Amino acid sequence: MPTLGKNAKAYYHTTAGTALASMTEMSEVRDMTTAPDIAEIDVGTRGNPGETMPGEGGMTCTFDLICTTASLAYIALRTHQQAQTKIAFAALSGAKSVSGSEGPSGDWTILQLDRQENLADAIRYSVKLKCGGGDYEWATDGEEAGT
Numbered sequence: 001m002p003t004l005g006k007n008a009k010a011y012y013h014t015t016a017g018t019a020l021a022s023m024t025e026m027s028e029v030r031d032m033t034t035a036p037d038i039a040e041i042d043v044g045t046r047g048n049p050g051e052t053m054p055g056e057g058g059m060t061c062t063f064d065l066i067c068t069t070a071s072l073a074y075i076a077l078r079t080h081q082q083a084q085t086k087i088a089f090a091a092l093s094g095a096k097s098v099s100g101s102e103g104p105s106g107d108w109t110i111l112q113l114d115r116q117e118n119l120a121d122a123i124r125y126s127v128k129l130k131c132g133g134g135d136y137e138w139a140t141d142g143e144e145a146g147t
Contacts, residue, residue, distance in 0.1 A: 008032065008103075009095050010063070013088040014076050016107040020090050020139055026073040030124075032063035034091050034104055037130075056133035059104045061091055062112075065125040077127060081110040089129060090139060106136025 010032065011023035039055035067074050080087040090096070090105035112128035 005032075007094050009092050009101070011090040011092070011096060011105075012073060012076060014080070016086040016088055018088040020096055020105050023088060023090060023096070024072075026065075028065050028067040028071060028073060030064045030066055032061065032091055034059060034061045039133075058130060058132040059106075059136055061089070061104070061108065061129040063127050065127055066122050067125070074125065077110055077113055077125075081113050084109075086131075086135070087129075092139065096139075102138065102140040104131075104136045105139040106131050108135070 010026040010029040011020065012026050013023045036059055037057040039057045040052050041055040042051075043053050044051040065071075065074060065077070069075075076087060086107040086109055088106070089108045090103060092101045092103040092105075094101035108129040108131045110127070111130050112126060114126040116124050116126060118124075
């Protein structure tokens with residue numbers, strides 16, 4: 001049976017380097033996308049021009065945050081964006097304590113926190129996070145939560 005998007009969970013902590021087990025759920029998240037950024041390395045030579053190979057990349061995560069300005073998750077994102085510091089974040093396919101949940105977990109830079117004020121909708125923030133290849137790992141089976 002496929003995993004439903006509504007069961008996916010996002011977690012954060014204001015201190016970079018925090019283990020997944022200590023992160024707090026960010027329940028106001030909607031429509032999240034995570035995508036690997038694979039670097040392309042030119043390894044071509046005169047005898048073999050144009051040859052490339054994949055190199056270490058990172059990960060990009062985008063989502064909408066629907067909340068008030070009093071939301072602790074929003075305050076954490078805004079504070080780290082303004083300070084240009086990293087935040088601990090994980091995007092999992094389910095709760096961190098559930099066997100089979102997986103996704104990227106690590107230290108992310110906040111590249112975008114745009115506010116959208118549509119007439120017929122709640123105020124939302126479009127968020128874009130980015131982390132380098134050495135700044136995240138692929139958490140699986142709630143391993144960091146001790147299950």
